[in-house]
Amino acid sequence: MTETNNENKDLQKLLQRVVYLLSKYRLVEGFVTLQEDSNQDLTTSPVQKNNLQELQQLLDELHPADIADILEALPLEDRRLIWRLVKAEHDGDVLLEASDAVRETLITDMGSRELVAATEQLDADEIADLAPDLPREVIDDVFRTLPMDEREQLRSAMSYPEDVVGALMDFDVITIREDVRLEVVLRYLRRLDELPDHTDQLFVIDRDEQLKGVLLVSKLLVSDPNFTVAQVMTKEIVTLHPDDHAQQGATAFERYDLVSSSVVDADGKLLGRVTVNAVLDFIRDKAENEALNLAGLSEEEDLFAPVLKSVKNRWVWLAVNLVTAFIASRVIGLFEDSIAQLVALAALMPIIAGIGGNSGNQTITMIVRALALGQIGPDSARKLIFKEIGVSAVNGLVWGTVVGLFTFAIYENAALGLVMTSAMILNLLLAALLGVLIPLTLRKCGRDPAIGSSVLITAVTDSGGFFIFLGLATIFLL
Amino acid sequence: MTETNNENKDLQKLLQRVVYLLSKYRLVEGFVTLQEDSNQDLTTSPVQKNNLQELQQLLDELHPADIADILEALPLEDRRLIWRLVKAEHDGDVLLEASDAVRETLITDMGSRELVAATEQLDADEIADLAPDLPREVIDDVFRTLPMDEREQLRSAMSYPEDVVGALMDFDVITIREDVRLEVVLRYLRRLDELPDHTDQLFVIDRDEQLKGVLLVSKLLVSDPNFTVAQVMTKEIVTLHPDDHAQQGATAFERYDLVSSSVVDADGKLLGRVTVNAVLDFIRDKAENEALNLAGLSEEEDLFAPVLKSVKNRWVWLAVNLVTAFIASRVIGLFEDSIAQLVALAALMPIIAGIGGNSGNQTITMIVRALALGQIGPDSARKLIFKEIGVSAVNGLVWGTVVGLFTFAIYENAALGLVMTSAMILNLLLAALLGVLIPLTLRKCGRDPAIGSSVLITAVTDSGGFFIFLGLATIFLL
Numbered sequence: 013m014t015e016t017n018n019e020n021k022d023l024q025k026l027l028q029r030v031v032y033l034l035s036k037y038r039l040v041e042g043f044v045t046l047q048e049d050s051n052q053d054l055t056t057s058p059v060q061k062n063n064l065q066e067l068q069q070l071l072d073e074l075h076p077a078d079i080a081d082i083l084e085a086l087p088l089e090d091r092r093l094i095w096r097l098v099k100a101e102h103d104g105d106v107l108l109e110a111s112d113a114v115r116e117t118l119i120t121d122m123g124s125r126e127l128v129a130a131t132e133q134l135d136a137d138e139i140a141d142l143a144p145d146l147p148r149e150v151i152d153d154v155f156r157t158l159p160m161d162e163r164e165q166l167r168s169a170m171s172y173p174e175d176v177v178g179a180l181m182d183f184d185v186i187t188i189r190e191d192v193r194l195e196v197v198l199r200y201l202r203r204l205d206e207l208p209d210h211t212d213q214l215f216v217i218d219r220d221e222q223l224k225g226v227l228l229v230s231k232l233l234v235s236d237p238n239f240t241v242a243q244v245m246t247k248e249i250v251t252l253h254p255d256d257h258a259q260q261g262a263t264a265f266e267r268y269d270l271v272s273s274s275v276v277d278a279d280g281k282l283l284g285r286v287t288v289n290a291v292l293d294f295i296r297d298k299a300e301n302e303a304l305n306l307a308g309l310s311e312e313e314d315l316f317a318p319v320l321k322s323v324k325n326r327w328v329w330l331a332v333n334l335v336t337a338f339i340a341s342r343v344i345g346l347f348e349d350s351i352a353q354l355v356a357l358a359a360l361m362p363i364i365a366g367i368g369g370n371s372g373n374q375t376i377t378m379i380v381r382a383l384a385l386g387q388i389g390p391d392s393a394r395k396l397i398f399k400e401i402g403v404s405a406v407n408g409l410v411w412g413t414v415v416g417l418f419t420f421a422i423y424e425n426a427a428l429g430l431v432m433t434s435a436m437i438l439n440l441l442l443a444a445l446l447g448v449l450i451p452l453t454l455r456k457c458g459r460d461p462a463i464g465s466s467v468l469i470t471a472v473t474d475s476g477g478f479f480i481f482l483g484l485a486t487i488f489l490l
Numbered sequence: 491m492t493e494t495n496n497e498n499k500d501l502q503k504l505l506q507r508v509v510y511l512l513s514k515y516r517l518v519e520g521f522v523t524l525q526e527d528s529n530q531d532l533t534t535s536p537v538q539k540n541n542l543q544e545l546q547q548l549l550d551e552l553h554p555a556d557i558a559d560i561l562e563a564l565p566l567e568d569r570r571l572i573w574r575l576v577k578a579e580h581d582g583d584v585l586l587e588a589s590d591a592v593r594e595t596l597i598t599d600m601g602s603r604e605l606v607a608a609t610e611q612l613d614a615d616e617i618a619d620l621a622p623d624l625p626r627e628v629i630d631d632v633f634r635t636l637p638m639d640e641r642e643q644l645r646s647a648m649s650y651p652e653d654v655v656g657a658l659m660d661f662d663v664i665t666i667r668e669d670v671r672l673e674v675v676l677r678y679l680r681r682l683d684e685l686p687d688h689t690d691q692l693f694v695i696d697r698d699e700q701l702k703g704v705l706l707v708s709k710l711l712v713s714d715p716n717f718t719v720a721q722v723m724t725k726e727i728v729t730l731h732p733d734d735h736a737q738q739g740a741t742a743f744e745r746y747d748l749v750s751s752s753v754v755d756a757d758g759k760l761l762g763r764v765t766v767n768a769v770l771d772f773i774r775d776k777a778e779n780e781a782l783n784l785a786g787l788s789e790e791e792d793l794f795a796p797v798l799k800s801v802k803n804r805w806v807w808l809a810v811n812l813v814t815a816f817i818a819s820r821v822i823g824l825f826e827d828s829i830a831q832l833v834a835l836a837a838l839m840p841i842i843a844g845i846g847g848n849s850g851n852q853t854i855t856m857i858v859r860a861l862a863l864g865q866i867g868p869d870s871a872r873k874l875i876f877k878e879i880g881v882s883a884v885n886g887l888v889w890g891t892v893v894g895l896f897t898f899a900i901y902e903n904a905a906l907g908l909v910m911t912s913a914m915i916l917n918l919l920l921a922a923l924l925g926v927l928i929p930l931t932l933r934k935c936g937r938d939p940a941i942g943s944s945v946l947i948t949a950v951t952d953s954g955g956f957f958i959f960l961g962l963a964t965i966f967l968l
Contacts, residue, residue, distance in 0.1 A: 023864040031867055063853060077745035085865035087873055109745075197669075198711070207708035210749060212690065212871035229707060230685035233676070240956070266774060267555035267587075269687060269767040271749055288766050289747040295770070296744060299777035300859065307855035308782065309847060315860050316873065319880035326852050326881070327888075333848045334889060337841040338896060344837035345900070351836045358829045358836035359822035362952070363815040370811045374804050381778065383795050386501040387563035389509055395565055395794065402797035403804070411812060418816060422823070447752070474840070 023078065027085050029070065029350040034090050037063040065434070068097050076105035084114045087316045092121055113314035115145055128153045136162045137182040137284075139394050140169030143365035178254030180294055181275045181284040184208030188241055189216045190224055195237035197227070203417035210287040212258055212271040216245050223274055223282040225249065227465075245443035251276050254283060258294055265291045305463060308333075308370075343475045347482035350490055357485050360432060363415055364481045368439035370475030371407060375400050375447025377467045383451060383461050397448045404444035408437030427489055442480070443473050492702055501556065507548065508764050512568050515541040517579030546575050554583035562592045565794045570599055581608035586616055592814055593623055606631045614640045615762075617658040618647030643895055646761075654731030655739040658772055659753050659762040665693045668702055673715035675705070688765040690749040694723050696739045699750055701760040703727065730755050732761060769895035783941060786811075806943075814949035818843070821953045825960035830968055834901050835963050837912060841893055842959045846917035846951030849885060853878050853925025854943045860931060861939050875926045882922035886915030913959035920958070921951050 096433025787809025
């Protein structure tokens with residue numbers, strides 16, 4: 013029994029092995045290039061040939077998902093070399109498993125003919141996943157090579173935007189009629205070479221392809237073969253629509269512990285199914301994108317992307333933050349006279365702004381999560397504001413006192429300490445109020461509260477914090 | 491066919507209905523309480539009885555996952571009332587589905603007897619999931635009520651820490667011998683009332699409970715019943731160990747598109763299995779925890795937690811940030827003389843620090859993600875530093891020029907503008923260098939680079955940014 017126990021440690025070992033073989037290859041390559049300059053073939057010297065063969069062998073044994081991971085971990089030049097060694101029949105699967113950014117670099121290295129060949133091993137729904145990255149003429153060629161029914165499926169799969177159930181759907185459904193006996197179903201299945209992955213249910217449809225219910229495989233196995241499908245089929249089932257948000261589909265899988273789910277159109281006609289592996293991929297991608305967006309990366313970035321590509325991926329966030337920083341800077345500018353009279357203000361003001369930002373972001377994170385889970389009911393907003401204001405009041409008193417004492421210890425100025433304490437309390441209250449209101453307002457305007465809330469609250473607590481602190485200082489100290 | 495199409499919108503509707511019924515109930519309650527003061531029973535007036543019945547009916551029809559969500563969305567008092575209306579036989583499942591924070595509030599409301607009863611519907615692995623939140627005496631009682639074999643399972647399940655494969659494992663395995671014919675297997679299955687959820691494979695073991703392979707259900711269905719198990723079983727399978735990190739298990743499910751996986755001990759003896767629904771829950775919890783940690787919430791927080799509980803959940807992060815803010819404040823303090831001479835410095839310095847922090851966090855996010863995916867090989871560190879420095883150099887030139895021009899436009903001081911530009915470039919380079927080094931160093935010290943990297947980089951770019959900018963200004967402008 014092989015243990016395909018796949019952990020990062022194992023991947024690290026694989027990666028080390030690949031890098032080692034590559035370095036040996038390159039060493040000889042350098043040597044050979046020094047001697048003769050006319051070689052363009054990959055396999056020039058016998059030693060190199062040897063290393064490449066070993067690499068190829070290693071790659072042939074790997075699962076496409078593992079190959080994709082190794083490719084992602086390699087700098088561009090090495091990646092290209094390894095990619096050329098991957099068996100053509102794996103090309104399609106590796107492209108599917110690779111992240112968007114890395115897939116792009118792989119496709120750039122392939123000719124049209126190669127690309128068309130790579131899609132030949134794939135199902136229509138998988139080709140549709142690759143389609144946005146493929147050149148127009150390749151897609152046209154693919155269409156031409158497909159049989160009629162798959163062409164229809166591909167057209168349908170390509171018609172859905174990325175974030176709806178239709179984009180997660182595949183067409184590997186086994187359909188049966190409700191009036192046959194289970195014995196007949198069993199015999200029918202035995203005539204197939206294999207069942208589609210993740211077949212935990214057969215779909216019961218009528219003459220008009222209307223979905224009437226499902227026959228669970230687990231039910232089929234424990235039931236008397238003399239029963240008819242109608243007698244043992246499940247009628248209360250989860251059905252998805254192709255235009256449902258993909259997130260809704262994923263939630264259904266999480267809640268009801270599904271392995272697969274039918275997808276039907278508005279008239280109840282069976283279109284295809286969604287399987288849990290598509291849902292897992294969707295959830296992982298989504299979590300990753302959220303983490304990236306939070307840090308201001310527009311999309312996942314190839315670790316070894318060229319510098320200018322990375323700059324492009326990151327500039328929007330920096331530009332937005334620069335604008336908010338300019339605004340905060342002008343707020344401070346209003347109080348330059350005060351600062352000139354009491355320079356300590358300059359050293360103290362970042363404390364007020366910083367802690368306000370942290371506290372505001374804690375509130376935002378809570379609220380955005382609750383909104384995503386649909387937990388904020390009609391009457392909750394007011395309750396939540398009161399709660400967050402309460403939390404901020406306590407935090408303001410505690411941390412305000414701490415910074416007040418810190419200030420007094422350093423500047424021996426009791427009035428300045430009191431201004432610090434008051435400013436801290438006020439800025440935390442501002443953070444709490446807007447930490448609730450910003451995401452709720454974004455949601456009301458039909459925007460995704462996960463995007464932008466954090467930048468907005470930080471802008472408010474920065475500029476607001478400077479204004480409150482310097483304003484109080486100007487009134488009470490000067 | 492019922493459509494259990496479960497989206498947030500539907501949950502919102504349900505929630506509105508529950509809140510509406512509750513408010514009607516409360517209205518009458520208030521009225522009744524005014525009239526007579528001796529009522530303690532829930533169902534006092536006929537009208538109230540009616541509302542409660544309608545509520546109860548609504549709840550009886552819901553999936554436990556949906557009930558858990560409704561409970562999470564309700565303020566404490568309403569939550570308690572609804573919780574008392576949930577059928578006792580659903581109690582266990584609802585507790586399982588609720589988030590940790592909310593589960594605590596539900597358990598507080600239950601007596602020992604009720605809690606023991608709630609566990610009766612659950613499997614050993616599910617009871618183990620609840621165990622950390624149950625009072626000691628309840629667990630002892632549960633142990634006493636369990637049959638011998640389940641007691642052993644519960645003991646074993648409770649022995650694993652939260653983040654290993656053992657904690658995701660269940661014991662619902664169907665085992666068969668390799669020398670029997672498929673026909674016998676089919677007959678054996680037919681004698682069962684039902685198959686465990688997610689049974690996509692039967693586990694083939696020998697006399698010593700050693701796992702020899704698996705019989706895929708999809709294979710069983712398409713094969714000639716006269717074959718023996720040995721002839722059609724799969725030997726190359728993914729096996730997990732109970733002490734593997736749960737994340738490794740989850741990765742295996744994602745890569746190899748598994749529905750279930752065997753768990754074996756070091757000697758190859760079958761212990762249980764992990765199913766994809768446990769993996770889905772793990773992935774969701776993990777993604778959520780990471781998002782919460784990033785914002786400095788120690789754990790998921792009940793939306794309606796009491797103020798002091800929320801304060802406790804959030805104070806560590808605020809305290810850490812306060813310390814870094816104090817340090818930054820002292821760095822500025824070093825240059826108070828310079829600021830007194832040129833007050834514009836006070837207004838400009840937050841721009842340098844802020845953009846440095848943003849850029850550093852972009853780098854950190856990239857590196858932490860790559861580390862989590864095991865993509866950073868032996869030679870990559872140097873390459874990554876060069877790349878990030880390149881990105882920062884470009885960003886520094888671009889944004890440095892922008893802030894330089896901004897400064898010149900406002901203060902009409904070319905030298906000050908040049909100092910801004912230089913400080914921006916230097917702080918971005920610092921952010922790039924440490925954005926790579928901080929997570930790599932944390933990893934080398936055996937710590938999770940996802941925790942703390944962000945605070946550290948912000949501390950560096952704040953204090954570093956102030957020091958660079960004010961230092962340059964002191965040298966060149968004064």
